[in-house]
Amino acid sequence: MENFIYGKNSVLELISSNMRSINRIILQKGLHSSPKIEKIIALAKNRGIAFQFLPKEQFQKYSEVPHQGVIAYVPPVEYTDFNDFLKKDKQYKRVIITDRIEDSYNMGSIIRTAVCAGFDAVIFPKRRNAMINAAAEKSSAGAVNHIDLIMADSLAAIIDKLKNAGFWVIAADINADDNYFEIDYCRMNFAIVLGSEKSGISSSLLKQADYRVKIPMLRNFDSLNVSNAASILMYEAVRQIMQKSPNIV
Amino acid sequence: MENFIYGKNSVLELISSNMRSINRIILQKGLHSSPKIEKIIALAKNRGIAFQFLPKEQFQKYSEVPHQGVIAYVPPVEYTDFNDFLKKDKQYKRVIITDRIEDSYNMGSIIRTAVCAGFDAVIFPKRRNAMINAAAEKSSAGAVNHIDLIMADSLAAIIDKLKNAGFWVIAADINADDNYFEIDYCRMNFAIVLGSEKSGISSSLLKQADYRVKIPMLRNFDSLNVSNAASILMYEAVRQIMQKSPNIV
Numbered sequence: 281m282e283n284f285i286y287g288k289n290s291v292l293e294l295i296s297s298n299m300r301s302i303n304r305i306i307l308q309k310g311l312h313s314s315p316k317i318e319k320i321i322a323l324a325k326n327r328g329i330a331f332q333f334l335p336k337e338q339f340q341k342y343s344e345v346p347h348q349g350v351i352a353y354v355p356p357v358e359y360t361d362f363n364d365f366l367k368k369d370k371q372y373k374r375v376i377i378t379d380r381i382e383d384s385y386n387m388g389s390i391i392r393t394a395v396c397a398g399f400d401a402v403i404f405p406k407r408r409n410a411m412i413n414a415a416a417e418k419s420s421a422g423a424v425n426h427i428d429l430i431m432a433d434s435l436a437a438i439i440d441k442l443k444n445a446g447f448w449v450i451a452a453d454i455n456a457d458d459n460y461f462e463i464d465y466c467r468m469n470f471a472i473v474l475g476s477e478k479s480g481i482s483s484s485l486l487k488q489a490d491y492r493v494k495i496p497m498l499r500n501f502d503s504l505n506v507s508n509a510a511s512i513l514m515y516e517a518v519r520q521i522m523q524k525s526p527n528i529v
Numbered sequence: 530m531e532n533f534i535y536g537k538n539s540v541l542e543l544i545s546s547n548m549r550s551i552n553r554i555i556l557q558k559g560l561h562s563s564p565k566i567e568k569i570i571a572l573a574k575n576r577g578i579a580f581q582f583l584p585k586e587q588f589q590k591y592s593e594v595p596h597q598g599v600i601a602y603v604p605p606v607e608y609t610d611f612n613d614f615l616k617k618d619k620q621y622k623r624v625i626i627t628d629r630i631e632d633s634y635n636m637g638s639i640i641r642t643a644v645c646a647g648f649d650a651v652i653f654p655k656r657r658n659a660m661i662n663a664a665a666e667k668s669s670a671g672a673v674n675h676i677d678l679i680m681a682d683s684l685a686a687i688i689d690k691l692k693n694a695g696f697w698v699i700a701a702d703i704n705a706d707d708n709y710f711e712i713d714y715c716r717m718n719f720a721i722v723l724g725s726e727k728s729g730i731s732s733s734l735l736k737q738a739d740y741r742v743k744i745p746m747l748r749n750f751d752s753l754n755v756s757n758a759a760s761i762l763m764y765e766a767v768r769q770i771m772q773k774s775p776n777i778v
Binding site: 499 | 546548638641642644645646647668670671672675708710744745746747748750752753754756757758759760761764765767768771772
């Protein structure tokens with residue numbers, strides 16, 4: 281199934297970044313011309329991407345999203361088989377696991393940061409987690425095909441397998457005793473587990489974790505956005521690895 | 530001018546968190562009842578917040594946003610005068626400056642993290658920067674009135690004044706030589722400057738900075754979302770301060 285990216289800015293970003301192949305672009309007939317639209321058309325011509333102007337009615341089915349008369353179709357997101365991922369030859373693997381994240385925007389944003397931070401995979405449950413839909417594609421800024429995305433039937437089973445394969449499992453938990461920067465992320469395979477926006481990590485998964493860490497709150501306000509929390513945790517690992525064992529980044 | 534928060538989840542979060550006072554809540558007549566709606570009504574009764582059911586037509590003016598028939602009106606965002614902020618008595622002040630951030634969602638999210646990280650103010654230019662509107666309120670999760678928000682006529686002038694007041698100015702710049710974790714955030718007043726999603730910090734402001742720092746990209750993908758970048762920088766300061774001089778957090 282094709283995915284789509286919508287909106288002037290997002291399509292322009294997509295086509296400029298060259299991060300994701302584009303099947304075709306549709307533009308609404310009678311669209312007010314603008315520098316951004318012209319740039320999209322110029323880049324499409326330049327890269328040999330088909331584009332066409334279609335009447336307004338053809339955009340009816342996208343009325344749920346603010347498409348601004350510009351939609352790019354991209355190949356479906358590719359998923360990686362968990363066992364294939366485990367078999368990949370790499371000294372230390374770093375993984376993010378999301379447990380019931382509700383918001384696709386957050387999901388896309390986590391994938392984007394995971395790519396920047398050099399993580400190897402994002403694992404999420406097949407059910408009760410935001411899918412990698414158009415909104416996630418948009419906030420991922422094209423990152424979705426630049427990292428292994430693994431859809432799990434059961435996170436509990438995946439976490440067991442990771443542990444058997446020598447991964448340390450680190451759960452982000454607001455009630456943890458240790459701060460996230462008090463544990464060592466170097467020279468090991470590890471998975472960071474993030475929970476849902478509302479209720480955190482399910483208690484059964486929490487029990488499977490080797491470590492629980494919290495991000496300290498310096499005001500009486502318990503409410504980091506989950507994608508921001510994810511960024512803080514991933515980049516603490518990056519910092520430690522770059523400072524302590526730069527040769528294995 | 531009153532602001533408003535829209536959507537079942539956001540209004541429920543708002544009223545549950547108790548972070549922001551609420552003037553009144555309106556609900557759409559004939560709204561399909563749900564556990565969330567019932568919870569909103571129960572909490573409104575409990576906290577003595579006026580609520581009323583209004584016909585669909587009254588929601589017409591909010592058609593730009595996915596309000597789901599639920600809107601909470603909140604008092605206007607309060608802004609702080611820059612000179613009053615400078616006069617406040619505090620040993621070390623930590624500030625975020627945003628230069629032409631376009632997306633209100635990002636703006637709200639930065640404010641939210643700044644509150645969590647114990648920063649003292651968010652400063653942004655009056656023009657050509659996303660305003661603290663309904664979308665920003667929503668992504669701030671009620672944080673907007675828990676930190677000094679300062680609207681500047683000129684960021685250049687503000688940065689000069691900050692420097693004169695003993696602040697170190699740290700610019701986030703993708704082309705910097707130093708990584709963000711290589712500088713010391715302890716025992717000093719500092720301001721972190723973040724640039725626009727598209728083009729970073731304007732070159733004139735960049736010249737005013739005492740330090741330029743980058744967040745290293747571990748893949749060939751130059752594209753952290755600005756609110757995630759902000760979180761990484763703010764929490765590196767938190768980490769250093771908590772680890773090196775915990776008594777002055």
